[in-house]
Amino acid sequence: xxxxxxxxxxxxxxxxxxxxxxxxxxxxxxxxxxxxxxxxxxxxxxxxxxxxxxxxxxxxxxxxxxxxxxxxxxxxxxxxx
Amino acid sequence: xxxxxxxxxxxxxxxxxxxxxxxxxxxxxxxxxxxxxxxxxxxxxxxxxxxxxxxxxxxxxxxxxxxxxxxxxxxxxxxxxxxxxxxxxxxxxxxxxxxxxxxxxxxxxxxxxxxxxxxxxxxxxxxxxxxxxxxxxxxxxxxxxxxxxxxxxxxxxxxxxxxxxxxxxxxxxxxxxxxxxxxxxxxxxxxxxxxxxxxxxxxxxxxxxxxxxxxxxxxxxxxxxxxxxxxxxxxxxxxxxxxxxxxxxxxxxxxxxxxxxxxxxxxxxx
Numbered sequence: 001x002x003x004x005x006x007x008x009x010x011x012x013x014x015x016x017x018x019x020x021x022x023x024x025x026x027x028x029x030x031x032x033x034x035x036x037x038x039x040x041x042x043x044x045x046x047x048x049x050x051x052x053x054x055x056x057x058x059x060x061x062x063x064x065x066x067x068x069x070x071x072x073x074x075x076x077x078x079x080x081x
Numbered sequence: 082x083x084x085x086x087x088x089x090x091x092x093x094x095x096x097x098x099x100x101x102x103x104x105x106x107x108x109x110x111x112x113x114x115x116x117x118x119x120x121x122x123x124x125x126x127x128x129x130x131x132x133x134x135x136x137x138x139x140x141x142x143x144x145x146x147x148x149x150x151x152x153x154x155x156x157x158x159x160x161x162x163x164x165x166x167x168x169x170x171x172x173x174x175x176x177x178x179x180x181x182x183x184x185x186x187x188x189x190x191x192x193x194x195x196x197x198x199x200x201x202x203x204x205x206x207x208x209x210x211x212x213x214x215x216x217x218x219x220x221x222x223x224x225x226x227x228x229x230x231x232x233x234x235x236x237x238x239x240x241x242x243x244x245x246x247x248x249x250x251x252x253x254x255x256x257x258x259x260x261x262x263x264x265x266x267x268x269x270x271x272x273x274x275x276x277x278x279x280x281x282x283x284x285x286x287x288x289x290x291x292x293x294x295x296x297x298x299x300x301x302x303x304x305x306x307x308x309x310x311x312x313x314x315x316x317x318x319x320x321x322x323x324x325x326x327x328x329x330x331x332x333x334x335x336x337x338x339x340x341x342x343x344x345x346x347x348x349x350x351x
Contacts, residue, residue, distance in 0.1 A: 001107075047107070050234040051148040058242040063334055066249055070342040
């Protein structure tokens, strides 16, 4: 574990989480969510849980972002906010 | 109402953070997970399971990657139902979204273009060619991850997802139709069921040799030329189980994408 790298990752993690909640555009939100998954994957890889990191990279950052984007493309915004 | 929600969230969050304070240090060798349970007087109740896993897994199963050994052998029953969960998720998406019919009542999402030839839209040719080059490499890597699941990080779930992602890439880069030509709905739904059948079938096969369900050591009769038949039987059964998991996950990942992106019509995607 490298402490400074760890802190940078954690700060970015929180920033990405807040942005993905706050951003209005759903497409950007799902892409930022992919970034969040990727940061968590880095964190796990750095803590030595390589199997979990691998799963997170494949499922969280890869496929689930694609699923979210596919869903966003097929939905409409009803309210006007 | 917003205030109540804010108070609830803050309270739960601070309680969680308070609970984290009781966790042992990261990598602490004296934590209960590494030392085994202790009484308040300091008396050791039993040895920790994790010690057994770390010291004995290689001798018992000949699998260097302890994570895979725990996942596919010691907790094989658990992993089987994880695969069933993935399968059930795919079936749920299928049941909710899939529409049978000619689809004439919904307008096409995008004009269908012939992307094999030119007239203006060159970017599609670049993307199509790049993906054509990339997809075989991705699939090869996925097969490597599946086959080496018990030697290095990886395994059925990861390799299956990568394999499914290669088909999704094909569907995004060209269109859903050309991906479905490779991997039709009939094929992927069959493959998803076959994956679970392989997993459960290996378990039932063990029962024919008067051992427990998923007790792979029973398959040592097939390991004729090996010095350690029982260990190698467990090792190879883990590979078989991973292949079953990979079948299901590949098929279900692509099934979910195909249904989500085409609103269940499987005609044209994004």
